[in-house]
Amino acid sequence: MDSFELNKIAGAVLGSLLLVMGLGIISDALFAAPRPAKPGYALPVAEAAVGGPAAAAVEAAPLPVLLAKADAKKGENLIKACAACHNFESGAAAKATGPNLYGVIDRAVGSTAFAYSDSMKGKGGKWDYAQMNAFLANPKGVVAGTKMSYAGEKDAAKRADIILYLRSLASSPAPLPAP
Ligand code: HEC
Incomplete structure (x- = not known):
């Protein structure tokens, strides 16, 4: 076998390798599965199960609407x-x-x-209406x-009702949020 023959064989081998690679790339492109936006399988979930009736009640109405309807007298009772743990008088020292x-x-x-x-010291921010509402709903959650x-x-x-009453305990109560 002379070197010309060898070159022809090497050429044929390289040629078919290129062909196989090319086919692979083309079939990948043709049959590529679309990547889902969220990895994993979408499972059917019943909408009503999310949150449940209790969560629906908590979301009953936005806080500004509830505050507009609230009763500070009821809050004073609540x-x-x-x-048991807090006092509410201006200038008084905290209870233990x-x-x-x-x-x-x-x-x-x-x-x-x-x-x-x-x-609590590390929480930061202030007790605005939304923070107070969330904290009183679930202190340890906030x-x-x-x-x-x-x-x-x-x-x-x-x-x-509670928040509206707390608001009244100030020399100049904070403005209410617009409903
Ligand atoms: C069993 C005792 C207890 C009861 C009942 C309780 N609290 Fe508290 N409250 C505390 C303690 C103790 C702290 C301080 C918490 C901390 O440092 O982590 C606190 C902190 C707070 C704060 C943060 C005050 C600040 O200076 O940052 C608010 C607001 C608050 N309570 C509101 C209420 C309201 C409103 C109620 C009733 C609906 C209530 N708490 C019932 C013990 C109580």
Whole structure:
């Protein structure tokens, strides 16, 4: 066999390799499965199961609407549950069991003379209406590790009553959010 023959064989081998690679690329392009936006399989989920009736009740109406309908008198009654640990008088020292809540709406979180938990001290922000509403619905859900051992008020209308009353405990109450 001379080198010309060898070249022809090598050429044929290379040629068929290229052909196989080319076919592979083309068939990949032709039969590529579309990549799903979310990896995994979509499972059918019944819409109604998400949240359930309890969640629906919590989302009953937006907070500004509930606040517009709320009753501070009812709130004054409801905060008796808080008075076990909190006091509400202007200028009074905190109880050992909880910070003073006079003027708490729009107050910086964890900012009074009280031995707050590290979680509360580290939370940051202020007690605006939305934060207060979320915290009173589920204290540990909003401030994980809080030492406020109060399960939360699940009724959104009652929370609005409480918040409206808390708002009144200030020399100049914070403006209400527009419904
Ligand atoms: C069993 C006692 C207890 C009850 C009941 C309770 N709290 Fe508290 N609350 C605490 C304690 C303790 C803290 C401080 C939490 C921390 O530092 O993690 C606190 C913190 C707070 C804060 C944050 C105050 C700040 O200065 O940042 C708010 C607001 C609050 N409570 C509102 C309420 C309201 C409103 C109720 C009633 C609906 C209530 N709490 C019921 C013990 C209680």
